[in-house]
Amino acid sequence: MKIFDNINNIVKDDLKTTITKNSKLSVAAACFSIYAFEELKEQLQDIDELNFIFTSPTFIKERELKEKREFYIPQLNRERSLYGTEFEIKLRNELSQKAIAKECAEWIREKVKFKSNTTNEQMGGFVNVVGEEQLTYFPINGFTTTDLGSERGNNLVNFVSKIDAPNSEKYINVFQEIWQDNKRLKDVTDQVIENISNVYKENSPDFIYFLTLYNIFNEFLEA
Secondary structure, eight states, X not given: OEEEOSSSSOHHHHHHHHOOTTOXXXXXXXXXXXXXXXXXXXXXXXXXXXXXXXXXXXXXXXXXXXOOHHHHHHHHHHHXXXXXXXXXXXXXXXXXXXXXXXXXXXXXXXXXEEEEEOXXXXXXXEEXXXXXXXXXXXXXXXXXXXXXXXXXXXXXXXXXXXXXXXXXXXXXXXXXXXXXXXXXXXXXXXXXXXXXXXXXXXXXXXXXXXXXXXXXXXXXXXX
């Protein structure tokens, strides 16, 4: 087992060596960011597949969950993380965002399936890599540049352990078991692609204006 402090040794650098051609990845995390894809793009383009579970309800219609507002607001924050978390604002302001989003959407169409936990049951986050080796990175809160160690975030500590076989098999097996559970999970791949595609589609100046205002002032809005 190896431990990363995500300061002096970071998860991203290790993943670049362990994700090899035709690897199969399974990720359980609270959110997904296109900028995490960008950090590992070279490796992720050559994998066989990536199965992703949102560990809390994400891209699930509110009426399906009969949620109270206090549960719905965090869901919206998880969904907005596709375009970059609050700690990726610097990256999000770069003009390359549209190009990254378009490339990420194309990659998802070819390689990725997303499912969301539809229950209020808790699930921890982790990344499994099955290739030349069978490895698990745990814990992983979100698939973001912060969790990969590329951005500092606001974590006091951000330790991640790399678990080798045979112990990694426990994580791989439990992911597969949950992945097949259609009572607890719902496929949301189309919703993810649609949301990411909206980043690079041509929008009217009025839409961009109101979207900008919303992103600036959304914390002060009340539903």
